[in-house]
Amino acid sequence: MKIFADYHTHTKYSHGKGTIRENVESARKKGLKEIAICDHGPNHIGFGVKIENFKRMREEIDKLNEEYKDIKILLGVEANIISYNGEIDADDKIIDMLDILLVGFHFGARPKTIKDAYNFYIVNYTGKIISSVAEKARYMNTMAIIKAINNYNIDIITHPGAKVNIDTRELAKAAAKKGTALEINASHGYLNLEYIKIAMKENVKFAINSDAHTPDDVGNVKRGIERAIKAGLKANQIINVLDEKERG
Ligand SMILES: [Zn+2]
Numbered sequence: 001m002k003i004f005a006d007y008h009t010h011t012k013y014s015h016g017k018g019t020i021r022e023n024v025e026s027a028r029k030k031g032l033k034e035i036a037i038c039d040h041g042p043n044h045i046g047f048g049v050k051i052e053n054f055k056r057m058r059e060e061i062d063k064l065n066e067e068y069k070d071i072k073i074l075l076g077v078e079a080n081i082i083s084y085n086g087e088i089d090a091d092d093k094i095i096d097m098l099d100i101l102l103v104g105f106h107f108g109a110r111p112k113t114i115k116d117a118y119n120f121y122i123v124n125y126t127g128k129i130i131s132s133v134a135e136k137a138r139y140m141n142t143m144a145i146i147k148a149i150n151n152y153n154i155d156i157i158t159h160p161g162a163k164v165n166i167d168t169r170e171l172a173k174a175a176a177k178k179g180t181a182l183e184i185n186a187s188h189g190y191l192n193l194e195y196i197k198i199a200m201k202e203n204v205k206f207a208i209n210s211d212a213h214t215p216d217d218v219g220n221v222k223r224g225i226e227r228a229i230k231a232g233l234k235a236n237q238i239i240n241v242l243d244e245k246e247r248g
């Protein structure tokens with residue numbers, strides 16, 4: 001099993017180490033046909049892409065696409081869920097500039113309201129200690145991410161289960177209906193094997209990404225592929241893996 005695209009890579013525009021060009025060159029060296037630059041959404045404290053930089057990134061990527069004919073370079077964002085109404089920190093102005101939209105939960109992202117902040121930080125952290133609160137947190141997190149899936153055209157949900165507790169089955173059902181893929185992140189342990197097995201029963205699609213923070217790590221998805229194979233996933237269930245037949 002081999003990926004032809006890495007849809008989750010970071011650059012200096014958030015907290016990655018390399019430039020867009022360096023990520024692209026690394027992807028070409030590894031034989032990838034597509035790469036997405038998906039830095040953190042603007043509400044990520046300290047890391048978020050500044051609004052004015054999206055335009056700059058778009059221009060840089062358009063130029064690189066002219067220069068390199070052997071690889072397709074996509075501009076994306078790893079947006080944050082910022083409210084329990086399922087809002088994300090990418091408005092229409094940003095979304096209109098993008099080729100691909102990734103969304104995930106991150107601690108360190110500024111919630112929309114005080115109430116969202118309370119629910120996100122206090123309820124989730126209290127839930128780590130008190131099990132009845134854990135259930136409430138899990139329910140609310142799940143509802144928020146499902147609302148986001150229904151509110152926006154999200155291509156990939158990044159590392160489900162990594163930061164906050166969510167109901168993988170319900171998430172997978174909603175994602176399958178909307179055509180949103182769930183990420184098997186090679187850097188994080190999520191989706192973990194258990195969650196992949198739950199999600200795959202709902203006929204959802206998956207994406208195996210590196211979440212590279214250095215150019216060298218672009219396309220490094222070995223750990224993700226191992227989990228996909230262990231779970232029994234087939235190539236046609238993964239959006240960035242070609243069927244052996246198709247590859248010829
Ligand atoms: Zn992330």
Ligand SMILES: [Zn+2]
Pocket residue numbers: 008010078211
């Ligand atoms: Zn990331």
